[in-house]
Amino acid sequence: MGAASMRVQRTHQVGRAGVSWIEHLVTAELCWLFRPQDIADFGIDAHLEIVDGDPAEPTGRLLGVQIKSGSSYFKAPTDSGWWFPCSAEHVAYWLGHSLPVVVMLYDPVTKRVYWQHVNDQTIVNTGKGSKIHVPKSQELTADSTLDLSPLARSQSDVPAVSQWLADNADELQRKAFHELLLSARLQAMLPDCGILRREWEEFPRLTVRLASPVGSRLHSIMFDVEVVTSIFTAAVLIAKFGSGRRVAPLMIVVVDERPDDMPPNPSAPPVFVTPWSADGRYDESLRSTLDSVLMWCSGRDLKE
Structure with a gap:
C-alpha cells in the first residue's frame, strides 16, 4: 500500500472514530437519538433528535451536525477556543439548510468534542472564505442539552x-x-x-x-x-x-x-x-x- 493510500485510510479511520465517539456521547450522555447520514451528503454527517419528557419520548425536533475529526482542527487556537475554517459554499449550504446546523470538532488525543451553532452571528467572513469560532466552553457533555435543545426548534417556529x-x-x-x-x-x-x-x-x-x-x-x-x-x-x-x-x-x-x-x-x-x-x-x-x-x-x- 502506497504512502498516499495509507494517509487516506488513516484520515478515514479518524473521521469514523469521531462520528462513533460523538454518537456515544449523544446517546449515553445527552440521551438523545443519533442518526448517521451515511448517504453522501455535502455538509451534514448526522441528525440529532431531541428526547424530552417523563417518560422520555422523541420530540421530532432535529439538529443537523457537521463532524470534523483530527488534531489538525485544533491548530488555530485562541485563548478561548479554536478557529474552524470553512468555504463559502459550505456556509451557504448550512445557512440554507432546513435544519439548524451545529459544527462539532473531535480531538482524537483527548477524546473531547466541542461545538458551535452555525448562524449569521457566529460566521466571520475572511475575504477568501469564512471561519467559525468554536469555544472551549462548549464541550459536548450531558449539560449540553440545556444549550443545544433550544436551537432545535422546528422551522415553523x-x-x-x-x-x-x-x-x-x-x-x-x-x-x-x-x-x-x-x-x-x-x-x-x-x-x-x-x-x-x-x-x-x-x-x-x-x-x-x-x-x-x-x-x-x-x-x-x-x-x-x-x-x-x-x-x-x-x-x-x-x-x-x-x-x-x-x-x-x-x-x-x-x-x-x-x-x-x-x-x-x-x-x-x-x-x-x-x-x-x-x-x-x-x-x-x-x-x-x-x-x-x-x-x-x-x-x-x-x-x-
Missing part, C-alpha cells in the same frame, strides 16, 4: 418568533433578545473577549473586556455596549454621555436602522454609534465601529 417580536414583545423583551444575539456576534468578532451582561442594571447592559498588547506587555481594555431600538434613544444617550468624561468607551448599537440615519458621533469621544441587524446586513459598520473603539482604547493606553 421561526416566523412565529419574528411575529412575536413585531406584535407581542414589549420594549424590554425586544432589547433582551437583541442583546443576546449581539453578544454572540461580538464573541465571533472578538473571540478572546469576555462579555458581562448586567441583568438588573438599566445602563449599561453589556461590558466587553479583552487583553490588548501595549508595547511588550498585555493590557486589559474594557468598553461598554448599549443596545437601543430607536434613533431617538441613541440621540438621548449621546447627549447624556457624549461629554468625554467617561473612563471606558461606550458603543451604542442601534437595531434595524439604516447607516445613513445614524446620529453623528459626538465630537468628544469615547461614545461611538453604529447600526446593526441580526441578519448581518450591517456587520461592516459594526466591525468598523469596533475597530474605532479598540483604536481609541489602544491610544489611551499608550498615553498612560
